[in-house]
Amino acid sequence: MLVFSDDNLEVIYRSGSSSYLLVTFNEMEMRANGSRFWGQRFCEKADISTLGFISRRPNWFPAASIVKAVEAVAPILHAAPERILYGHSQGGYAALRYRRRFNATVAIAFCPQVSIDPKVVPFDGRFARHFSPDLHAGMGIAPDHAAGRAYLFFDPFHAVDHRHAVRIATLQERTHLVPVHMTGHGTVRAFTGTARALSLIEACREDDLPALRAQARAARVMAPMRPYQIAVTAIARHRGWADRFHARFGSAFSPVERANFLYHRANRHIRDGELAAARTLLVDAMACQPENHGFARRLTELDGRIAWSLKADSAARS
16 A cells, blocks of 8 residues: 655555564665565565555655655554564665664664765765765764664675675664675575565564574575675686686576676786787677676777787887
């Protein structure tokens, strides 16, 4: 049931049999359509009472809209003594940013950002194009946003997500960091499945950190993105290992994973001065993901470097 809507987001309420209210926030790839919310299938299978907050675009849930939405759903919130916030990436940000606004008992966040303001996070340009000064003034997660307990899941090998996680834990009290190695920015995918997600929520409700860490270890072993993450991570220090891992498991990579591996491997060839090999891999990456303009720009830059190198060699011989 649609219970709130404005220019930035929608809120859908689902009544269930759970003793708690789960408040979910979507990741940026999902868009509001008036009838669905992030985590809906899981909540339906487990019959969980849910408020689903869904953005109309990648807007990181502007505070003005959240304030209005919380006022609109106040009767639902007041009827739920236990409120659990749950989200990934921009949704993970919202789960932590609005802990106090919802008077949350628990917040569960996967790979959140402390902010997308380029001035606040100069180390992360992934989402800068979505930053709007009018919508996002003072959007950074702050100490006075904390309430209840929070559990932040992230991959320590993902350097940018790691920096966000550490900064958030420094800013917000009672925030526990739970590493899930070799899952990249898709850590939430390691916990898909009704039984696994329910176990995760219950461990957070009970503040059972040993159980959470055990679940994280088990989830990462079976995580579908693990072979890709290992291969990409190895490029920086063990390129031969990365190539062997790709040769063995690359056929199971998704098209996006394959394209990204080829791109990162090409960049390592460039750093090593192996320009021809890099060009071959960039062409292959573009074949996997032709709509990626970043690949095309990188290839243009490389072609310019190759041309300059050939010209310099010709001049040196003459």
